Amino acid sequence: MTESSSRPTRVAVLGASGRMGAAACASVEGAEDLELVARIGRGDPLGAVAEAGAEVAIDLTIPSATGENVRWLVEHGIHAVVGTTGWTEKGLAELRAQLDGADGIGVLIAPNFAIGAVLTMRFAEIAARYYESAEIIEMHHPDKLDAPSGTATHTAAAIARGRAAGGLGPVPDATEKDPAGARGAVVDGIHVHAVRQRGLVAHEVVQFGGVGEQFTVRHDSFDRISFMPGVLLGVREVAAHPGLTVGLDGYMDLG
Secondary structure (H helix, E strand, C coil): CCCCCCCCEEEEEECCCCHHHHHHHHHHHCCCCEEEEEEECCCCCCHHHHHCCCCEEEECCCHHHHHHHHHHHHHCCCEEEECCCCCCHHHHHHHHHHHHCCCCCEEEECCCCCHHHHHHHHHHHHHHCCCCEEEEEEEECCCCCCCCCHHHHHHHHHHHHHHHHCCCCCCCCCCCCCCCCCCCEEECCEEEEEEECCCCCEEEEEEEEECCEEEEEEEEECCHHHHHHHHHHHHHHHHHCCEEEECHHHHCCCC
16 A cells, blocks of 8 residues: 555546456455556547546556556656566656656566566576576467567566576577568567467467477466466555566566
């Protein structure tokens, strides 16, 4: 709770009409220490968030809207927990600069709220220093707007950090011709392959290869309810972490 332990923290959900937003609304309503005070759908004015007295807002909108939403929330002294992907380094830098002048306001941008996905990223960073080869396959439903996923991008960055710490050079790859892009995207030196297929929700496979062996880390979210424990963790912790935090692991004790 952001001000007093005697009352629930007041929460607004942006993107409340979407599937993730609806799940977030239900989860907030089911939490005794939280109170849902505003449901904001497409076309609804952001002013309703402030009018409702929200202390924390959960942004589960779309990449083209999230930047403006979060800037508005910070301007109005409202903490933000953001699950919308598509943030660029420029956008993050601008947000950090804005937060420097916002006394005590916290923003969490989480590429993935599933606890298992966060652990997968951490385990991938640990494993990366021990294997010559590493690639990522991310699989999502076909309604997802961006590729590669924020989770895969975050995982690639974690692998790159692990490889650097282990003194490893570029991942070996003798490919000289790939006119159709069969080798996928390259993020921080790591190949990332994106699958968009009906029936999927959110899935990631991280494959590491060494001489004579393969090590695989996999996480599957079969239902959006899997993201809700992480969303609620973010809502409960964001006020205690002023400034910008990227990744739910910033709120978890993972060493």
